[in-house]
Ligand code: 13P
């Protein structure tokens with residue numbers, strides 16, 4: 001019933017519904033496109049619709065609006081925020097810029113628009129290694145995620161890295177001891193981890209990658225079982241694309257992502273609530289690093 005009404009209002013409002021892999025299963029099921037943050041940013045940038053409903057946290061909706069200012073971008077749960085998006089400061093960036101020569105400020109998209117606006121290029125977990133490798137600069141200030149930053153540093157030799165010290169409160173709760181216990185219980189299972197996990201968890205993983213990359217690995221690999229060290233919303237797609245395989249969740253849920261429900265998708269389409277607005281100057285400054293990411297990331 002709610003789903004039918006959503007389809008009706010989607011037509012009326014000329015809307016496209018995008019959903020991240022971490023939102024509840026029933027929201028992923030009704031979306032036009034489901035993906036990781038890089039894929040969704042690219043879809044949003046090219047959307048020719050009057051309205052884009054972004055089923056994700058605030059920084060995702062902001063990026064969509066910045067890349068596609070012509071469309072109205074609605075967040076079904078406007079209060080759903082990513083705590084890591086605020087874990088760097090303008091003062092940290094200014095201090096490094098003043099003291100370190102040949103510096104590039106690399107900003108994970110899980111950041112608010114004001115941090116992007118102070119950065120040279122944005123990255124996501126699926127393109128960070130490629131983009132940082134392509135930068136001519138010898139020194140990198142990687143904000144806000146220290147774990148993704150460390151993962152990139154390990155694969156890009158010859159550059160100096162500085163970090164703002166942020167982290168994802170969900171992924172840092174994936175415990176190496178629990179992954180070890182799951183591995184002992186299921187010795188034939190491969191371990192999949194998101195780069196936001198801590199070093200000791202990444203060290204136990206057979207594959208580290210973005211949500212979309214982990215889903216692809218589970219689909220394409222011959223392993224029949226997987227221990228999944230990222231938000232368990234990905235299990236919905238994994239189970240759909242990997243019939244007969246087994247998955248064991250090792251991460252807690254992201255409460256912010258779970259705030260998005262079909263009822264709230266319908267309400268925002270009906271009432272036009274949760275619209276993302278940004279001051280024009282801020283949006284313009286934040287667009288440059290996002291556009292550079294799309295240019296280098298391909
Ligand atoms: P992806 O870029 O892999 O979709 O991850 C987004 C995110 O919020 C991870 O916690």
Ligand code: SF4
Nearest residue numbers: 082083168169170254
């Ligand atoms: Fe932010 Fe972590 Fe939730 Fe991703 S899982 S949206 S990084 S809090």
